[in-house]
Amino acid sequence: MKLIHPTHFANRLVRFAIPLIAFAQIGSAAVVFTEDFEGGTNAFGLPTYGYNENYTLANSLTPAAGSRYAHGGNPAGAGEVMFEVSFSAPELSLTELGYTNEMVDSGTLNLTLAAQFSTYQSQNDFAIVSVQFLDALGGNLGSPIEIGGSDFVSTLSGGTGSRGWDTDSLESAIPVGARSMLLSVSENKTPQGAYIDGYVDNVTVSIVPEPSAIFLCIAGLLPWFFRRQR
Incomplete structure (x- = not known):
């Protein structure tokens, strides 16, 4: 030799x-998390509505809508006031998803966060879906990745009548030192109505490669x- x-x-x-x-x-890309809110329970613990209740226009986006979508509920009996509440999924370990510390620390992994959003008529209640990376000690690593929000839902079709659906997404590098990530949905109410009607469906997280x-x-x-x- x-x-x-x-x-x-x-x-x-x-x-x-x-x-x-x-x-x-x-x-x-590998899809490492998805929530379509079809079951009686879901990863975020969000309440849901049925599409057949006709609070929105039909959702013809991809991934296809099922029979249900999430909203913020009425967690504190909020009336016509501003109100915000956050729902979190269980923490996701990158190593348990198949990504070793060496892969993450090579700086070559990218994450894509996507979800579908709508709102109720002209109220413009909104949801924000976010991913916060955590280090080995569980501390926040950088700022969270966020999609959705007030500006996004304000442009949805429908005006003062039933509102349409659209997809928001964002790709970001997974920072060196990340060991897990926390997915959250922040539900935000404008001073109209009682329920928090920031609607969200088909939350998906993918990692490349x-x-x-x-x-x-x-x-x-x-x-x-x-x-x-x-």
């Missing part, structure tokens, strides 16, 4: 890393890396 000179080994390692990093940037894609890429490149030197 022919030994590889240290200099040649280092050069080959660099050439190996370049396509691996490039692959990480364009790899396929998916873990299997990373390992397949490494496996495919190993023979090239260790091929006999000519």
Whole structure:
């Protein structure tokens, strides 16, 4: 067996890393969280309405709407006042999702957060869906990623009548040092009506690249890396 000179080994390692990093940037996405609010319970513990109650226009977006969507409820008997309440899903560990600390700390992982939003008539109650990254000690790492909000729902179709649905999404790099993430829905009420009618459906979180894609890429490149030197 022919030994590889240290200099040649280092050069080959660099050439190996370049396509691996490039692959990480364009790899396929893995859906790591989804909530469609179809069951009697849901990850956020949000109350739901049926689409057949006709508080909104039909939702023809993709992913397809089922029979139910979430809203903020009436958590404090709020009347015609401003009010906000937050609902959180259980904390998601990145390692339990298949992403090792080394993968995260390579700085090549991106997260996409998406959800569908609507509101009730002209009230413009709104929901904000957010992801907060946490470090190894459970502390906040940077600012949360947020979608939805007042400005987004104010542009939805329907005006003073029943309102339509639209999708908001945002892609962001997963910060180095992240070890878990906390998903939350903030429900916000304007001073009209009693219920918090910030409507949300089909919350989805995806990460690029998916873990299997990373390992397949490494496996495919190993023979090239260790091929006999000519």
